[in-house]
Amino acid sequence: MSMSVPVSAAYGAGSLSLLWESDRPFSLAVSLGILAHGSKDPSVRIGPGVAWLAFSTPGGDATLALSEQPAPAPGSRVLVRAWGPGADYALDGVPALLGGCDDWSAFDDPEFAATLPGAVSRTRRRNPGLRLPSTGRMLDSIVPVVLEQKVTAMEAYYSWRYLVAKYGADAPGPAPAGLKVPPGAGQWRRVPSWEWHRAGVDSHRSGTILRACAAASGLERLAALPLGEELTRRLCSIPGIGPWSAAEITQRTHGAPDSVSVGDYHLAAFVGAALTGRRTDDAGMLALLQPWLGHRQRVVRLLVLSGFRKQAYGPRLAPEDHRRR
Structure with a gap:
């Protein structure tokens, strides 16, 4: 059983917070490690017992700071703080993010x-x-997964790091230096062709990303679909996204236990x-x-x-x- 309770203490101007509790063990680093695309991912910072995430929500950009807290064995507690105009939305997604339904x-x-x-x-x-996290953020998973198609992890991580550092927005709140919110669909579509080139991204992968961005509103609605053939079919309806990419995406967006x-x-x-x-x-x-x-x-x-x-x-x-x- 997992639950979230409000925390009244203030952690900086414009911040919101909650305490997530579970009667089962939970490890931030082990569970959320799959969300980081390389150790220098500009949108993620994960250390022992602590994680920072920056992302966009329907309400705007948000920063989450998560830290493990002492809890009676075998349970777990995570203090979650959020900043930015999307803080409410970000906190709503915390139970799924921490594998509460896994x-x-x-x-x-x-x-x-x-x-x-x-x-x-x-x-x-x-x-x-x-636990297997579920972010529910389709485009934020699609872009780095497409960057990993048919190249080494080192190449893909460099491309993601270069593009997010250059075109992402500064994370709101008292975030670690350099923490960035990945670009949204509109910003990805404005990346010049020569910048894809400088990031080491060939036209096949950049074209797939741009097609996904053109269908971003429909793709984001897929977060509400359950795991299954229909979800995979709709993801694969975007030219350039195949079974491998769909599996990698749903492992992050839906916490797919069998993918x-x-x-x-x-x-x-x-x-x-x-x-x-x-x-x-x-x-x-x-x-x-x-x-x-x-x-x-x-x-x-x-x-x-x-x-x-x-x-x-x-x-x-x-x-x-x-x-x-």
């Missing part, structure tokens, strides 16, 4: 847990506070090596994860958190410099 009871049931690989079970015991990123350059090989000691392809990965249908993203997240690293073969993939084209 139910692990079936996963943690002893009978189901007995079927899990040892690496997954051990990692779950070490990370009882892992697997088929088509990922590394994931299938990683899952295969972690579970069997041998690399595999997408079909092999899905076959390996089949026993845990309904919880496959939970299994993948725990495998990532386990610290397992697959053996590397051959030279590392060298990033391509699109700016020299």
